[in-house]
């Protein structure tokens with residue numbers, strides 16, 4: 001009885017906060033009242049509903065005081081016979097949707113509000129809530145709830161990711177993607193990023209399409225972090241990050257600096273994880289063999305409490321993942 005009461009209060013608190021997410025002032029007071037109610041219940045009745053539920057609520061209901069940072073990654077020089085073909089930048093700790101920006105504490109591609117919603121009933125602090133080897137993102141992409149994932153096949157190796165695309169081989173089996181190829185459909189977007197951004201890793205055409213008819217192709221939206229199925233508002237465009245690649249000559253080699261501006265950061269206790277994925281093409285030694293494309297990841301963690309408009313400088317060689 002008490003447990004169900006606590007759970008109901010928590011959920012209703014989250015729903016209230018979600019509905020006021022666009023207003024800094026109302027979001028603050030709502031979160032304060034919601035947190036107070038849960039605190040009183042916890043102290044009075046000794047509620048033990050969900051682990052970390054109070055922390056979840058507090059992080060999910062933080063008023064949005066959007067800060068942005070600039071990140072400069074310098075001196076990327078592809079080796080002989082290799083050339084840089086494409087790149088992606090993702091803040092794995094946030095999701096931009098519904099004219100707002102939400103924290104994704106566990107970086108599973110599902111923001112805290114959606115993770116904790118009654119629809120999904122997942123834990124916003126755990127990448128794989130039930131520890132079965134399938135991340136919450138993959139469970140969500142398959143259209144399953146927390147309870148329904150008990151139907152999934154047993155995964156006997158929860159760590160192997162042969163092609164390094166961020167999806168384990170077990171997950172790729174369920175998604176029907178190729179666990180030996182980071183870009184199953186060959187559209188240039190890594191399989192995990194397609195799942196995270198709700199495009200189809202089995203459809204080569206979708207990268208060039210403009211699903212929401214807002215003038216930005218799905219590929220462009222993925223590079224900026226905006227949703228592919230919601231026409232971008234002016235507010236969403238202001239939250240989107242901007243990337244620029246500078247090239248320069250170093251002897252005969254072409255090298256690069258990557259500048260990321262307007263990167264939004266939220267006050268996650270584990271910082272904001274900025275993942276840079278570079279796509280390289282390698283020319284084969286033997287004539288007549290097609291070039292091979294490979295992806296490389298670099299991660300910059302922006303610490304909690306960083307000042308607005310900060311500049312972070314790093315060498316690519318110092319942040320290799």
Ligand SMILES: [Ca+2]
Nearest residue numbers: 108110111115
């Ligand atoms: Ca999450």
Ligand SMILES: [Ca+2]
Nearest residue numbers: 178181182191
């Ligand atoms: Ca793959």
Ligand SMILES: [Ca+2]
Nearest residue numbers: 187200201203
């Ligand atoms: Ca695709």
Ligand SMILES: [Ca+2]
Nearest residue numbers: 210212214216
């Ligand atoms: Ca679009």
